[in-house]
Amino acid sequence: MSLPAAEQAVALDRSFFERPTVAVARDLLGVWLISATDEGVSAGPIVEAEAYGGPDDLASHARAGLTRRTTPMFGEAGHAYVYLVYGMHDCLNVVAYGAPAAAGAVLIRAIEPMVGVDLMRARRGRPSDADSRLCAGPARLTQALGVDRSMDGHDLTLGEDVWLAPPSAVGSAAPAAAQAAAFEIASGPRIGVDYAGEDWAARPWRFWIAGHASVSRQR
């Protein structure tokens, strides 16, 4: 299954990302994440995302200020910020604007595998995993889509290699059930940010589609 060529170029506009990260994270639910490499196309709608702010957000990498690693977070919105965590996992973020500082990003934590599921499974190398769990987690997702730090700084609005597209742009490629406009949005504290202190750790900046089988953790 592949995306019609004429529709591959449709990507979310940069203005979508030039807003506070919390609004962008919430609005990314249902938006398609698409990867097109030499190996093929793999894609699916985002079902879970987390907002990270600027230097004032103690849970955000931006708290370290502008360093070589965090440079994308302080750059133009709509670009990728890909980093290595725990020495072995790549995580994909989209740069957006944290408030009050003009820096921040949204961590894409899970998508629903819908296009190129066999390719995702091959990249993951875990044949017994259920389809719905192939991209249920930030590191699983990058592995399944073939995204790594070579994509750090990549412009996600170009419609090339890796990009984000509104559901309407991939309508003919998606099963009808996935195009249902209405879904319930749930929110809660971000994962694994207790080190940031109670104030920041308690903020409900993690958003997911309620009850969805591909969300990284069950409620």
Add this chain to the structure above:
DNA sequence: CGAATGATACCCT
């Protein structure tokens, strides 16, 4: 539950 695993940032010389 705990191990795996390595880049990063930061605090020293």
Add this chain to the structure above:
DNA sequence: GGGTATCATTCGG
């Protein structure tokens, strides 16, 4: 320029 604590996770026992 070097040592080291930290870490937005995953998988196997």
